Amino acid sequence: MPRMSESRENTIVTAARLLQRQGYAATGLTQILEESGAPKGSFYFHFPGGKEQLGAEAVALAGSEMNAIIGAVLARHADPAKAVVALGKTWSSWLAGSDYTEGCPITTVALEQSSQSSILRQACAVVFGSWHRQLRDHFVAAGHAPVRAGALARLVLCSFEGAFVIARSERSTASFSETARLLAEVVAVGV
Amino acid sequence: MPRMSESRENTIVTAARLLQRQGYAATGLTQILEESGAPKGSFYFHFPGGKEQLGAEAVALAGSEMNAIIGAVLARHADPAKAVVALGKTWSSWLAGSDYTEGCPITTVALEQSSQSSILRQACAVVFGSWHRQLRDHFVAAGHAPVRAGALARLVLCSFEGAFVIARSERSTASFSETARLLAEVVAVGV
Amino acid sequence: MPRMSESRENTIVTAARLLQRQGYAATGLTQILEESGAPKGSFYFHFPGGKEQLGAEAVALAGSEMNAIIGAVLARHADPAKAVVALGKTWSSWLAGSDYTEGCPITTVALEQSSQSSILRQACAVVFGSWHRQLRDHFVAAGHAPVRAGALARLVLCSFEGAFVIARSERSTASFSETARLLAEVVAVGV
Amino acid sequence: MPRMSESRENTIVTAARLLQRQGYAATGLTQILEESGAPKGSFYFHFPGGKEQLGAEAVALAGSEMNAIIGAVLARHADPAKAVVALGKTWSSWLAGSDYTEGCPITTVALEQSSQSSILRQACAVVFGSWHRQLRDHFVAAGHAPVRAGALARLVLCSFEGAFVIARSERSTASFSETARLLAEVVAVGV
């Protein structure tokens, strides 16, 4: 990662937080700049690609932060079943702790923009891919065959993505707890 | 459902289609009105609650249409495992057929607006609830214990929701096929 | 006055009240109709001249109501000095009692519209003329020479009009009390 | 007063002129921008508080211009009686010269908005206060006792305010001439 000015970094961090809560279209450049305290005049110097570039960098940042968190949880639970339950608990307590305002940091952007901006769509796809790879590698390390591990990782990823959506809508963590319990059965190693 | 004018109905149908592709914030009232051919002057006559009310009605419409489709698929497959696979095929062929522009009709709205409009959040929650209930009842009818049927229905719902997100982002139906195959294992009745 | 339907009358009364507080431009036809409970469909049957006609009739109504009040106060105080003080007290207690929202019922319309609608301008002029005449006749009856009585009536009218403006703006009745006391000196009969 | 761009200044000047003739609600931002030649895109840069802020600044500008005029007239007439007559002549010739379109520059706004915008209400109250203070100080300098000078200033202010209203409505300067003559009697010093 290249060294970057504080203004530039602040802008990306603020953008990531706002995109998570409001999505891309509903988040104005003005709001991002105001909340980040970054000056308006140099925005297009830092981000020649405009709002779209900022969005893509914010998605990448949020994706790598989440990657770190997934990695930390997996590191504490070699057993896939326990790891899956731990992930569910981590995310559901986040969600409830933010009064259901902070779900998956990139899903909203992914959905809104996958038909409108290929830059943002690809940025999201890269992030999803990195999360998937991490889960798959963990399952392989735990003894699953590579192909099955890939499918299991995908199921886990999809389920939790969906759980975020429904949990926010229902304002309830039931989706996470029920989903995690069943996922634990599926990803268990051996018979 | 009350009788309603053609204009009003057209507006809702068009809104539902656009919300599915672009989300709420990115869809302008002007665009909806133009594409639906509905007159501008009577919009607030038909929808005193403005864009929010229209959004809520569009969500409800999309939800009930999807409900009918789920019902039709389930009616053709009494076996939960086969039903789940059929659902996955239905949706993944939709998605690919629309060049990955038409995913779940309400997820985007649910995510964008669950922290901003309680009217839209609730409209989405009602729809998710109706889909869940239908799946659960099918699993109960197939022999699952009610509590487990509920959890299975939730897992299926969350997984497919997430599969829609990731499939659109990756422009690939892999999420659907891999997810559906594993879900079929979990929802299978007996051993 | 011709017999008129209840709807029609309600509309005028409601319009008069709203014009007093908000003025003509800021008061929407929709608001008038909603608050009066009158049906929208027959508005242009009752008022072929539209909003302008309604405004003119509301001005006339408010004017004649005020005329009655002026008449009542004058009837209790033959002495012009006492009459003027009593008028000041009446109006200042109205104003304070409505939390400074209800001043002279027609001044706002008169000012906004005197350069825009000659119908409304004239309606207001007629009302001002009727108030002036009543004051002048009272002063004549109290012994003032007709010409001087006319000038005194005009001074009183202008002063109280201005007092309404400034009192609303300052949210204070000081304008009324100070003005009335000095006016009482001027209109006193004899030497 | 801070240095300001020409666009910003033009906007305020134009707004002041239009508010004087049409009032606040009847004057559209579009009209102000068009007539002032100011660019639309930077309006919210110059006036973050929107139309309300512009209105308040226009009121303040009009108020201080009027203050200068009052000051000039008073400076030419040490005798209160003569000063009052001169003020009446100044204003009535203005009014007639503009074909009764330009009265007191802030009264209309004061009336319309005193129940709707406390920002505008206060801006008007400040202006009225400054006018009153100037008249009162002049009367004190001419020999009136301070308390009486304050009351006289108020009477003069209210009377001329009211004269503006009625003169515009009647399209006649009679209110000014008759009112000024009587006011001159009241404010005369000594016996």
Added chain:
DNA sequence: ACTATCGGGACCTCCCGTTGTT
């Protein structure tokens, strides 16, 4: 790398008046 502007268009909302029908 930042300031102060500008450009032009889109946002949702609401306006007043007018249909045709009952």
Added chain:
DNA sequence: AACAACGGGAGGTCCCGATAGT
């Protein structure tokens, strides 16, 4: 007299991007 629906435009606000100057 009242209904449901329409027509077209204007309301104030805010958008993202660009510019000239320093």
